[in-house]
Amino acid sequence: MFAYKPKSLLLSLPKHISNSQNFLVNSNSQLSPPLSSLPPRPSIPQTKQAHAQIIVSGLAADSPLISHLLCFLALSPSTPFHYSLSLYQSIKYPSVFATNNMIRCFAKSDSPPQSLLLFSSMLRTCVKPNNHTFTFLLQACSRALALNEGAQVHTVAVKLGFGGYVFVRNALIHLYCSCSRIECSKRLFEENASSRDVVTWNSMLTAFVRDEQIGAAEKLFEEMPERDVISWSTMISGYVQNGRLEEGLECFKQMREKGMRLNEATLVSVLSASAQLGLLEHGRLVHSLVESLNFPLTVSLGTALIDMYAKCGCIEQSKLLFKNMPKKDIWTWNVMICGLASHGLGKEALAIFQRFIDEGFHPVNVTFIGVLGACSRAGLVSEGRRHFKLMTEKYSILPEMEHYGCMVDMLGRAGFLDEAVQLIEKMTVPPDPVLWATLLGACKIHGSIELGEKIGKKLLKLDPTHDGHYVQLASIYAKARKWEDVIRVRRLLVEQNTNKAAGWSLIEAQGTVHKFVAGDREHERSLEIYKMLEKIGIRIAESGYSPNVSSVLHDIGEEEKENAIKEHSERLAMAFGLLVTGAGDCIRIVKNLRVCEDCHEVSKIISKVFEREIIVRDGSRFHHFKDGKCSCLDYW
DNA sequence: TTAGGGTTAG
16 A cells, blocks of 8 residues: 655554654644534534533443543534543543544644644553544644644554555545645555545545646546535536636536535535626526525625625625625625725725724735725725725735735826835835736826836836737827837737737626627627617717727727727627617626726716616726716726 | 544635
8 A cells, every 4th residue: 555655754653553652743734724514413502411411410430421422522513622622531541432532523623733642642541543543633634734744644544454444545635635745645546446435536536626637637527436416516616716617617507417416515616606707697596596495594605695796796785695694704704895895885895894893803815905905996095005004014914916906006096106106116025017017007097108108118028928018008108199109019019929818798698608809790699789889889979979099009090990999899798788688677797808998988878878787897896887977987 | 332534715
């Protein structure tokens, strides 16, 4: 049997087996996130009540009875181990059963390495470990990401003849996967082809997914002799974690077609995919499944739903869910703050943040990405400055690139360009090209040609393959009507052999996702869409609209520029939306890039002349167009 | 005797 070789063999066997004195626990071991909810078990108060009755009945010295209580505690979701330990210590001669359950209590607590110390003392007191002992010990090592200790447990398990037990081996595959030793997991998996069960396969599937080997995971998933709900959930979350969202949803579809039972993990992953893609209809379908299958609205599921509705443009639905969540954790608050921020509801986001603090929660870096993003999108400059200070000084959170990004965006767009430059100069981490590009965008808004040119040139050196920088710099020149410079930058762009990133927009209609790129003529209803575009053109011209072509980089005539704008992907999606939705229905569009100035203007006019609410999620935020106005108040 | 391993994102 394969055994991982630890860096230094700190563990050898106890005296009756070998000796155990050298068993050391790595103090640097990190804890993995807490385990999620488990099936209903006797609660801690119930166990305590039973314990009290045992004492009153004079049975406190009955070791098997106390051992059973300990077993109940070990089965409960993660609890502090002090009570379990007091029970365990009341047993005069703890059996292997009692000790195993205490090891399990430690493994599930916030101090999993304690279980290794107990194992060490178990060996000294000559209680012989069994296969259960090793399963729990390996679980503790996995949770603590304690590779070295886990490898030692592996060695002992093999020496004592427990290496062949399928539970032990599965726990080992999981341990090495948790500690990023995928090759070790793979060897254990391959060495025992004849004695695998579904958990063995699932553990290996998880290992491939965590190592971002989606191809290998897909192959394994295909080969599996049996797939249970966890196999499917793992595959779906694998797709979602690796950004292969459509494939995640397709896998979910197949899972349902096979009549598989769903569980919380499946639903959370699928909600995340729906949210990231902005597919409201799909997200709603998942929500209705949650309700029809009577899934309890756990913190995870509730938070995933709040996030989905926020990312699909229904911030009111998110707010309602948030209000009605019986239990919230820090992530519930974080997604609510970030959701409000993305919809430009800065003041509401700050109010929620204040409630979060008042309820005694401690903010983390993501909380401040939401808070600073809220200030940035709503133009709340002094609040942004105050919260940035609060984050660094009161909560000692080291600002990351995203925090600086929010600040530079906020200051830059509000016209505080010098302050933004000063902030960048004071950064503890080197600014990335995205940050400079943010400032460049601000230079464009404020017509700051000199600074913009300086940053643009810097960007072209830093990141010459990114077409967006050329486009931005050329737009600055275009705004200043410096056409020769526009042509020069455009030539540079061509010489660098980069292409402008293709913008796309998508819209859902009757359960189908329709994706458009600029000038798209592939859609089966293309003719009707272009007719609708013409109709839109006439109606908006009647209301006094004239095109703003400053965002068009191409060195082409004015008429052609107008046409290029007219066929932007979001225009096609909007035209399609007007075709397929009923009068008065809201049109929802998801766009990968930021919406251009002209399309923004046109969307406002369409919302008025066609009497439609249009919600666009662009690469940066939400725009709610209604009655000729946008929720961003033209500040984006 | 009793118990055990694998899936969740924001």
